[in-house]
Amino acid sequence: MIPGAFDYHAPASLEEALSLLSANVDDAKVLAGGQSLLPLMKLRLAKPEVIIDIGGLAELNYIREEDGRIAIGALATYTDVAESELIRSRCPLLAQTAVVVGDVQVRNRGTIGGGLAHADPAEDLPAAILALDAELKAIGPDGERWIPAREFFITMLTTSLMPEELLTGIRVPACDGYKSAYRKASRQAAGFAIVGVAVCLKESAEGVCEDIAIGVTGVADVAFRAEKVEAALRGQNLDDTAIERAAALVTDGIDAIEDVNATPAYRSHLAQVYVETTIQAARAG
Ligand SMILES: Cc1cc2nc3c(=O)[nH]c(=O)nc-3n(C[C@H](O)[C@H](O)[C@H](O)COP(=O)(O)OP(=O)(O)OC[C@H]3O[C@@H](n4cnc5c(N)ncnc54)[C@H](O)[C@@H]3O)c2cc1C
Structure with a gap:
């Protein structure tokens, strides 16, 4: 099926994405890898009037060590996570989980931010980030906040993200000795x-x-x-x-x-x- 009509925006910065989201909070959907959102739109189960495509925001695509923890940007794909040497050596549970998500196309396009924000109860990654006591970083008009994984998932398809907030990344402890x-x-x-x-x-x-x-x-x-x-x-x-x-x-x-x-x-x-x-x-x- 073909999705309904929508205005398309591809912000060049996180700041621009946030202001677009604030200005269109009731009508907008954020698009990352599109693996969940696009099927919903094609089935007309989601009919956003505005699409904010954050896929080009390089600042949300990273995997690095920060203060002894592993930090992963929201736009890192499952393939990025599964193949990261840093994750495989310091936090292998994430790589072990990412590598069994869907098929190769889903892993190449689907982002960890999109998966976690979507909060489908049958997704794999939530189990790992709960076991790791991960923290999720949300940024909105009032600034940034860190949400413990145990407080992030509320119920089916519902998280503690506010409508005008973006999930920008997660951080997990290094699991040396585990x-x-x-x-x-x-x-x-x-x-x-x-x-x-x-x-x-x-x-x-x-x-x-x-x-x-x-x-x-x-x-x-x-x-x-x-x-x-x-x-x-x-x-x-x-x-x-x-x-x-x-x-x-x-x-x-x-x-x-x-x-x-x-x-x-x-x-x-x-x-x-x-x-x-x-x-x-x-x-x-
Ligand atoms: C054929 C198929 C098989 C699959 N199999 C599996 C599987 O085995 N295991 C599994 O865990 N998952 C599976 N999935 C689901 C897949 O993991 C998710 O579709 C994917 O992770 C969603 O990420 P995305 O980047 O594509 O998000 P999108 O589809 O772009 O977005 C999903 C939702 O999150 C919101 N969103 C996206 N990014 C952000 C952000 N940074 N901040 C706030 N909101 C955001 C969007 O507005 C939208 O509501 C499968 C999907 C398909 C199509």
């Missing part, structure tokens, strides 16, 4: 996670869990941290029984969603299995 893995159950045709689990853990030479963070996507209307599983494993020997018992807590207190892919009961079961196997995958390196 092991990590991301695994998901998905339908081959699309790749979206029916269940996706990101694990970042630190264990002693004897196999005792010193620290663990688990992000879960696809299961509920918003990605979440499996805090009960984490609490059950911290300080414990990471043997199969302990992992299996802890994994059973993953959807405790969580409303699993129902859709064409899975019933809530099946999703809960998958979540449990994927927590177990992703912890094992992280430990195995």
Whole structure:
């Protein structure tokens, strides 16, 4: 299908993008890689009157080390993240997650800023950025603010970004000494996670869990941290029984969603299995 008519703007600077957004806040949509927005427009599920194409803003396309953390601009694509030597060596969970997003076209065009701002509950990256306790940088007319990942995702397709704010980047801690893995159950045709689990853990030479963070996507209307599983494993020997018992807590207190892919009961079961196997995958390196 063909999208409805719209005015197109390609701002040359972040400042210009922000003033265009403020001036058209009720009618405008920001365009980054277009992988979510364009299909919605073609289906006429989104009918913005103004498009603000930020794709040319080089200042939002970077991956670098800043004060011991890894900073990634909103316009970095999944391919940029998956192939970055800095990310692969200092924060491999992000690369492990980015490399399984969609297909090669989606990874080459889709940006991390677009993916996170869109907040589809079946996207992969939210699980990783929750497990990493990432912070997301928003800039709007009142200046910039950092939003902790746990406060960013509100519900399906809804974040704590204000309408006149742009997501300009994220920062994550370097994960030296940690092991990590991301695994998901998905339908081959699309790749979206029916269940996706990101694990970042630190264990002693004897196999005792010193620290663990688990992000879960696809299961509920918003990605979440499996805090009960984490609490059950911290300080414990990471043997199969302990992992299996802890994994059973993953959807405790969580409303699993129902859709064409899975019933809530099946999703809960998958979540449990994927927590177990992703912890094992992280430990195995
Ligand atoms: C065939 C297909 C398969 C896919 N499979 C997967 C998959 O397996 N896993 C997965 O996680 N995802 C998957 N996706 C989704 C994909 O990851 C997202 O479409 C992509 O990340 C969105 O980023 P974008 O740059 O294309 O955003 P756009 O489509 O340009 O924008 C998406 C939304 O975010 C807003 N936006 C964009 N950038 C910003 C910003 N900087 N600040 C504020 N708002 C912004 C836009 O206004 C729009 O509402 C798939 C998509 C397709 C088309």
